[in-house]
Amino acid sequence: WWAHVEPAQKDPILGVTEAYLADPTPHKVNVGVGAFRDDNGNPVVLQCVREAERRIVGKLNMEYLPMGGSHKMIDETLRLAYGENSEFIKDKRIAAIQALSGTGACRVFADFQKRFRPDSQIYIPVPTWANHHNIWRDAHVTQKTFHYYHPESRGLDFAAMIDDIKNAPNGSFFLLHACAHNPTGVDPTEEQWKEISNIFKVKGHFPFFDMAYQGFASGDPERDARAIRIFLEDGHAIGIAQSFAKNMGLYGQRVGCLSLVCEDEKRAVAVKSQLQQLARPMYSNPPVHGALLVSIILSDPHLKNLWLKEVKVMADRIIGMRTALRENLEKLGSSLSWEHITKQIGMFCYSGLTAEQVDRLTNEFHIYMTRNGRISMAGVTTKNVEYLANAIHEVTKS
Ligand code: LMR
Numbered sequence: 487w488w489a490h491v492e493p494a495q496k497d498p499i500l501g502v503t504e505a506y507l508a509d510p511t512p513h514k515v516n517v518g519v520g521a522f523r524d525d526n527g528n529p530v531v532l533q534c535v536r537e538a539e540r541r542i543v544g545k546l547n548m549e550y551l552p553m554g555g556s557h558k559m560i561d562e563t564l565r566l567a568y569g570e571n572s573e574f575i576k577d578k579r580i581a582a583i584q585a586l587s588g589t590g591a592c593r594v595f596a597d598f599q600k601r602f603r604p605d606s607q608i609y610i611p612v613p614t615w616a617n618h619h620n621i622w623r624d625a626h627v628t629q630k631t632f633h634y635y636h637p638e639s640r641g642l643d644f645a646a647m648i649d650d651i652k653n654a655p656n657g658s659f660f661l662l663h664a665c666a667h668n669p670t671g672v673d674p675t676e677e678q679w680k681e682i683s684n685i686f687k688v689k690g691h692f693p694f695f696d697m698a699y700q701g702f703a704s705g706d707p708e709r710d711a712r713a714i715r716i717f718l719e720d721g722h723a724i725g726i727a728q729s730f731a732k733n734m735g736l737y738g739q740r741v742g743c744l745s746l747v748c749e750d751e752k753r754a755v756a757v758k759s760q761l762q763q764l765a766r767p768m769y770s771n772p773p774v775h776g777a778l779l780v781s782i783i784l785s786d787p788h789l790k791n792l793w794l795k796e797v798k799v800m801a802d803r804i805i806g807m808r809t810a811l812r813e814n815l816e817k818l819g820s821s822l823s824w825e826h827i828t829k830q831i832g833m834f835c836y837s838g839l840t841a842e843q844v845d846r847l848t849n850e851f852h853i854y855m856t857r858n859g860r861i862s863m864a865g866v867t868t869k870n871v872e873y874l875a876n877a878i879h880e881v882t883k884s
């Protein structure tokens with residue numbers, strides 16, 4: 487039956503972790519996957535999560551959640567993205583379901599887009615998180631791209647991005663990263679977001695925000711929701727994919743939320759019922775444990791405060807490592823500019839290293855990262871930063 491099946495290509499991100507794990511070298515470094523590590527390179531479970539776990543241990547039954555997931559978790563999650571006093575929440579205009587983290591939220595949305603706007607396309611930034619392409623491909627939505635990153639300045643290609651938004655047919659779907667753009671670490675400024683929102687309004691485009699890093703850009707989840715709030719203030723009917731993988735460190739729990747702003751409560755009820763119907767044959771209903779942790783943390787003022795402090799600690803460790811990596815490269819006398827390491831934000835540094843240079847880092851120095859030159863700053867520590875800088879210097883000096 488399966489003789490014709492060839493091995494699939496390795497995933498460009500998760501394949502890096504597989505290769506790293508298979509390497510027996512003790513001084514190997516993993517700056518591939520975007521997963522936070524402490525300064526010893528170990529995974530971190532937040533104290534607020536440990537406390538929430540303590541509160542539920544032995545008290546849970548294992549019943550199914552509803553198809554749309556935990557209502558309590560969804561309510562708390564929406565407040566985080568749309569704001570404590572959001573009119574959209576009060577007016578019950580948001581259709582939302584618990585999702586299997588950001589990937590699951592994007593995928594259900596992509597399927598929803600295909601089902602109810604079958605001829606539509608999705609405009610995706612260049613570059614983007616590699617999995618975005620897989621998600622909309624498997625949902626059979628045609629993909630278009632728009633300019634985003636400017637390689638020469640290692641910043642935003644704002645003019646070209648605006649042109650592409652203007653030139654797209656009216657009423658197009660756009661995928662936007664709400665903050666801490668993956669892989670580039672380059673976000674539009676507040677002024678630029680306002681301009682983007684204005685043009686979206688004129689063109690009648692639909693903005694779908696992937697918000698996988700709320701809290702990781704500035705250390706403050708409220709500030710990181712600014713782009714979304716600007717679009718809401720301008721009256722856009724937006725969609726959001728939220729994830730607690732990074733900002734609560736709940737990676738393997740697969741907990742997130744998909745939400746769509748609708749014209750009124752009646753439509754929101756209809757849309758939610760359709761989202762649930764898409765989820766049912768895919769995975770029936772979402773897992774309960776992570777959702778419970780999120781709702782306990784966000785609904786308890788003490789735990790929520792603790793969480794906010796812990797997000798800031800994570801974001802600050804990454805900012806510190808940016809400075810350290812840049813300083814180490816400059817100390818080595820690199821003739822290249824490494825300013826972008828500290829200018830970019832969020833979990834990643836889009837280093838500008840070529841695929842060949844990355845291959846050398848891996849083969850000669852046992853440093854594992856994606857071939858697009860993305861460095862997960864979360865994997866950089868005070869112990870490996872000098873080694874990493876040395877290796878980068880070796881492969882970039884002429
Ligand atoms: C990443 O970009 O490294 C993360 O979002 C993990 C993943 O699933 O790719």
